[in-house]
Amino acid sequence: MSSLFRRPLLRLRERSTAVLAGLALALFPAVLPPSQPGAAPLIPGAEAQQKLLRISAIPDQKPETLNRLYPLLANELSRSLGVPVKYVPVTDYTAAVSAFRRGDLDLVWFGALTGVQARLQKPGAKVIAQRDIDGSFHSLFIANTVSGLKPIRNQKGLSELKGKRFTFGSESSTSGRLMPQYFLGQAGVTLQDFAGGAPGFSSSHDATIALVQSGAYQAGVVNEEVWQSSLLSGKTDPRKVIVIWRTPGYPNYHWLAQPDLDQRFGKGFTAKLQGSFLNLRANNPKQADILELFGAKRFIPAPVAQYDAIEKVGREIGKIR
Amino acid sequence: MTPVVTAPRPGHCPWPFQPPAAPLLMLLPALVLLPLAALLPGLVHGGGWELIGQFAAAALTPSLDPVLLGAAFTGLGVTVGIALLGWALSLALGLVGGVLSSRTIWRTLLAEAWPAELIRRFLAVPRSIHELLWGLLFLQLVGLQPAVAVLAIAIPYAALVARVVGDLLDALPTAPLDALRNAGAGAPGALLTALGPALLPGAFSYGGYRLECALRSATLLGVFGLGGLGTELRLTLQSLQFHELWTGLWLLLAVMLLLEGSLRLLRRRWGMPGRFGLDARGVGRSGRELLLALLALLPVLVLVARALGVNPASLLVWQALPPFLPNWPVVLALPWGSMVGTTVLLTLLAAALAVGGAPLLLLFVAPWPWGRLLLQGLWALGRLWPPPLTALLLLFVLKPGLVTAALALAFHNLGVLGRLLLEAADSAAEGPAAGGAELALRCAGCGPRLALLYGRFSGLARSYLAYGAYRADVILRETVVVGLVGAAGLGTLLLEALSSFAVDQLLALVAVYAALTLVGEDLSDRARRRLLAS
């Protein structure tokens, strides 16, 4: 009876489809335009980059925000420094630090913790500037209104968060993880105290707000600056997510440059670079855009000593070895 | 009352117990669903059902923004390119490694087999480390560049291919070789003539399967920032831009199904054995065509490498690891026991869910009118979504931890296992004994599900479970990728150590992982041999 039930095999069609599909698939990457600058998330190798200043930033916000902000800045720096400047996006905080250590990035907008990590890994790296707000930066603990969490009066009240679903930002974020964890620890809350025995790591401040607002997490912690711009833009619904506590101030973001910029770009380049930031003024329309996008009135020098406290906290929490 | 001596009733079973029969064995792992069903209500927080709903709804309305599409296409191109290059490199290296680890080869050349054993042991090490770990390690050493992802795929894959090729070579009958040698042929020539053509079908069938794996690996590496579409997938998921996320997912699905489909057709066309039972040797056909295809692949690979900007020379410029003062007492004080325990538990849970889930779903869903299609779709999604993305999605409604991580891993592996099971079941329905016992049962009035269970699963059980044992070994390696979902064993600590640049912990963790997977591989091998022997 066998032959009655055998399936017909479509030999001919099978053959040509297979060959065509295979070819199409194999050639697909080859027909793409060769590595588009900017769009490709890959950092070009170290070679032939002698005269190109590569700037980057830890991806603490939505990629679109970063992609709007940094090309503007790159243009302005290129104009004032007289060298080509390119913005190279990176995918996470750790990658930014590693790339800086390797010398794949020349100038990076780091958080306090990643900046300390980067300077420890690249001795001699120079702190260039910070914003006026970075000397005393704040994080906000936020909560979903359904969670029943209410604004708390003092730090001890953070113990209310025990047993709640809680998310940080990135693992290496100063304002989204390091300092909040430090303040939580002072209030007697450890990471195991959260629901599920561990906190979440949302990867960015925008993501933290969205997750807490959605109810996926009952509470979280964000950088005050991102919170405010999110409120202003109307993305955050104040009926769904509220601030429950504002941390004391601590130093945060700053520009960090490679130690060898003077050798590569000429004597005095690092000083000139610093000058470019310190001289950004709100009365210049182009520069005003940049300052506004950075959420700063101006850039100011950053005393290196202020990060000693951050390094100490980093070591206590184990994020710095 | 008089005591009554009960005589053995007629028909009472004279042999008290027997082990569960073959088809039940296949469903046995699914018993893990019972404790899981008990645990799950306590883990669901349901806070983000709305998000899950939005995510699902966005599947129908992916973003078609040209800029985004362009970026997605570029990302996809990078992913496919990385997969292709990593795969090709792994095949080349793996073939060499396989020949070097074949006992037959060494015995013919040197009359000694010990170098083969030595090389086998040595190759177990690169194999035991997941491609993600290789990627992150190279990232630290040579910086972020496309070559990192290619190499990260090539190294563990090459070791895997080497092992399979070595096993295939040693399983080939040696009679033709002996005949040639006795006739006075030189050793290399005799080896090539006697073993080369016989090796091809198995090796290429496996090689094609590796390409599918490479595509999945390249996507996964992207999720961790090593280039390609995966990066976009993760960013869009984490910023809850589901429409944009689905643009990438659909594109990836199309490429994956296209690749799997064409490989299946090529396998059939070239008369190569299916994935089940690697030791089954098919009769290779169209050898010349196959070689031509391989030759045609070379210029394509060069083009792809150029398009991606892969520069092998840049791999030679090494940078030291981040400076660190090893603090071994701290490393030793880490909760190794509980971490290893959690990792093993995670592996077992995920493996049981995946291995038991596939036949269970097939049994219950496949007989529905649209059931087959539904399953194929579900399994394709499972294969498509890198486990860390599934895990992040699950966190919207589940608490973090072991079970959530296991579900994410299980869903991915269910996709892989389910597809192979369906393919194997389909091939059982072809040929002279078409339908076999299943058809006979159906003709005797048995329902479709019981007929499937008795008639088809019986024959598949052993080889399926053997493959399941292999899959469990893969899952053990993969536990590292769901470290994102806190409290998930070694993987979680590993990601934390990475972001803290704690190189001492990192090295210790990689070493423990490697040791664990070596043990796991050994156990899985034993299980497979036992299953396939009887």
Add this chain to the structure above:
Amino acid sequence: MPPSGLPTPLLELREVTVPGRAADRLAGVSLQLRSGERVALLGASGAGKSTLLAVANGLVAPASGAVLWEGAPPARSRRLRQRQRARIGTLWQDLRLIEELTVQQNLNAARLAEWGWPKALLNLLQPLDTAANSAVLREVDLDPALLPQSVTALSGGQRQRLAIARLLRQQPTLLLADEPLAHLDPRLAAELLALLLRQATAPRALLLSLHRPDLVGGFDRVLALRAGRLVLDTPPAAVDPALIQALYGAGPSPWPDEPR
């Protein structure tokens, strides 16, 4: 409808046609099989014996014409259809035993149409219905001690008998067998045929295709196919060498309605 007084035929084919690639595999075949009848089906290879049996057990639906089991066409609802199929027992040429299971489990597999899931699963865990299974094994001259054995451990003859025992365990009314004696040595073939004929008594009926005209002696009726047409329906006594030559020979057909 059958004429009054006669019981409903267990199997009835009315003008059944099954198209094939070049010519019809069955062309306008009509037949009736009644309770207690034992019918042999003869014909050269390719004459349509297998197709006729496939139509008879419902595997192949005719392109035109009708097939009725106990007077009813194939049921629409799945449940009823399964019940209908449970009453048709097929003896497969390749036996189609479940190699991975024991003799007992194989015998019980014939009851799956009646059993629900719990019993079907239990059968895979422990011996069920040992008494009934022992009884059918005895009917086919097999030792009930074989029950816990794996099917793979049986000899060729034992496997043939087991397949018949499974058929009996199904308790069908219509027994179909497609060349069950092919590839068997003459003694075993004769023994098995005798066994089948012995079991096929009322209320059962047997339709068995054969390629050996010398074995038709024990049947009640002999049918023969040539090129998809039913050309013969006689008592076995009428099967003589001339007829066999006409059936199997390459010469022109003695039956006028056969298409050239």
